[in-house]
Amino acid sequence: MPRYDYECDTCGKRFEASHGYDAPLPTCPDGHTAVHRIITGAPRLLRGPAAPVSYRASKEELRRKWAEETPKLRKKMVDKLGEEAVSKFGGTLNATYDE
Numbered sequence: 001m002p003r004y005d006y007e008c009d010t011c012g013k014r015f016e017a018s019h020g021y022d023a024p025l026p027t028c029p030d031g032h033t034a035v036h037r038i039i040t041g042a043p044r045l046l047r048g049p050a051a052p053v054s055y056r057a058s059k060e061e062l063r064r065k066w067a068e069e070t071p072k073l074r075k076k077m078v079d080k081l082g083e084e085a086v087s088k089f090g091g092t093l094n095a096t097y098d099e
């Protein structure tokens with residue numbers, strides 16, 4: 001039997017399972033059924049509880065952060081380059097957060 005590596009989508013636990021090529025997906029040792037196979041050797045994506053908080057930031061948080069940070073950043077640029085340059089070349093600094 002070939003052995004495969006799996007990762008649980010629910011709790012992030014990794015485990016191995018031995019089964020035939022066309023067998024159904026195994027379940028996580030904790031009983032979760034949402035699992036996916038890991039292709040050994042491929043770079044591992046950050047996901048689940050181990051992912052940094054920024055990856056899980058909600059749209060609300062992003063919007064708030066944008067509204068907070070952008071005017072400050074824009075002011076810095078205006079101090080440095082002048083209002084005209086920022087208006088012309090500021091790009092997203094002149095925009096409001098928009099989905």
Ligand SMILES: [Zn+2]
Pocket residue numbers: 008009010011012013028029030031032
């Ligand atoms: Zn699990």
